[in-house]
Amino acid sequence: MEKKTIIKAPSEILYREELEALKKIDSGKKPPGWQLSPNAVRTFILGSGKSELKNQDKAITVQQKFYGDDSLIDRCIVTLISNRGLLLVGEPGTAKSMLSELLCAAISGTSTTTIQGTAGTTEDQIKYSWNYALLLSQGPGLASLVPAPVYTGLTEGMIVRFEEITRCQPEIQDTLISIMSDKILHIPELKGEQSTVCAIKGFNILATANVRDRGVHEMSSALKRRFNFETVFPIKDKQIEMKLIHEQTTLLLGEVDIDMEIPLNVLDVLVTTFHDLKNGQTEDGIVIEKPTTVMSTAEAVAVGVSAGIDAYYFGKQRLEPGHIARQIMGTVFKDDPEDMKKFRHYFHTVVKKRANQSREWKDFWNSAQWLERK
Ligand SMILES: Nc1ncnc2c1ncn2[C@@H]1O[C@H](COP(=O)(O)OP(=O)(O)O)[C@@H](O)[C@H]1O
């Protein structure tokens, strides 16, 4: 039988070598309950630049994982040491989840103590629940308690991730208030000492929320006071975004066993299209209507990966702008017919003109003729 392989390992496994090397050389003071010093956590996320770390005679360079505002990372680390939680807010696809995973992997050694916020999230999924068979046979006791992320984080002294917190009902979000201020979890079903679980040092909450979800469920002002808010902005610099999309696309294609060169001139068509539509204006000043859909770096990577797969299996194993044109609709444009109109308009005004000037844009234009039928 063919060997089964996992799709994506959590950050602490993916970057195990880097984390081990950082731990070995880390001489800085560690906050209580932390696996690494604040400086080492920073290096893990922002990279070691050209300097190499040694781990058992092996030289390791820590790769840069987050691009953008370096001081944001410092502020995140400071908040996580303090007695307040950290809430990362921003547009979808700005690497909030990635950052929260990396911070937890570096600080607590695990990033999987995670609650995924949805409209259906219950208190049980946040704090703890019961194994009913054991509860009936043995009565309430720690043996029949099934820990959920907050219980685990509290008792192990770890950071708990709470993804998309504002998608939960406000009364469910509010179960965090007393835990975050008193650092105590009450279990009324248990008697005596067992009914009060005190947090071990190292425990904190790292939540994320999308600004697009604002208004789905507001956060109560009492809970807001327990968090420091940090906004994660999209990458502004086109060159940095190109580099990141190139790296990520190559990496993700590698995960489906596709080893393919991503030509920068082809990637430029993708990134420029995204920038134009996101900004509502081209670099040479032509105003276009912005689509409502999310056009984040993550979405650009998704288009790049689909285009790569298309080129590999249905093309000549060489990525062309035409593959990007074929994949951009399904990946980016979901269900707003107005967006389709705006995109078609962009093609007729901007892309058509560029098609006369370069081979890449010509291929992009030619392959998008099917847009007319949409
Ligand atoms: N500033 C950035 N630095 C590094 N990667 C980024 C950045 N912005 C976006 N990305 C890419 O976008 C991907 C998706 O981000 P994700 O964490 O899911 O976003 P969010 O949770 O904000 O919606 C990341 O895994 C990464 O590949």
Ligand SMILES: [Mg+2]
């Ligand atoms: Mg996310």
